[in-house]
Amino acid sequence: MKHSTNQQTRRGRGPARRIGRSLAFVLPVVLVLSGTLAVTRVNWSGNPSNSVLTAADASNADTSSGAVARAPHELLRDQLLTELQEKNPGVALTHLQEAVNGRPSLAKHCVSIARALGKAAVRVYGPTRAQSFARPVCDTSFATGVAAAHS
Known part of the structure; x- marks a missing residue:
């Protein structure tokens, strides 16, 4: 079978x-x-x-009830001040211009950020060397900050 x-x-x-x-x-x-x-x-x-x-982001976030979120222009200013100290003011000014071009809402804070960068540059590099980094970013506010810190 x-x-x-x-x-x-x-x-x-x-x-x-x-x-x-x-x-x-x-x-x-x-x-x-x-x-x-x-x-x-x-x-x-x-x-x-x-x-x-x-x-x-979640692990870095401050979860305490009293935490206040910082404004984007304050975060940018702090980042650029750190960059100014680690690299040079020219790099920080270039990144400021790129940030303002990429996010137009930061334009109203550009002058104050550039002035802060100018003042910090005088502390780090001295008035003469700091002035050599000046660029026409935010209507030459960097140069105004250098002059204000030098006076």
């Missing part, structure tokens, strides 16, 4: 079964990863200005 084996049925089921098993393994992984990425993009802070909160 010969056992009949239907090769067509067996052959037809093979690739479909392999594909099904692959999908059964891959699909949950994809869903978990996409859900994780979606949760990191949700604005959990309630602050509409910063709609994307990364894990690094």
Whole structure:
């Protein structure tokens, strides 16, 4: 007695079964990863200005109830003052101009930031060398800051 084996049925089921098993393994992984990425993009802070909160931002955020968010122009000023000390005033002035061009809302603070950079440059480099970095950024406010700190 010969056992009949239907090769067509067996052959037809093979690739479909392999594909099904692959999908059964891959699909949950994809869903978990996409859900994780979606949760990191949700604005959990309630602050509409910063709609994307990364894990690094969350770990660096001050969560105390008395914390006050700093204005963007204050953050930029502090960043540029640090850059002035680490590199030179020319680099800081270039980045100030780029920041104002990229974010026009900072233009109203450009004069005060450039003056602060000028005063800091006098403290770090002296009045003569600080003046050599002057550029026509924010209507020559850097030079005004140098002159004010020198007087």
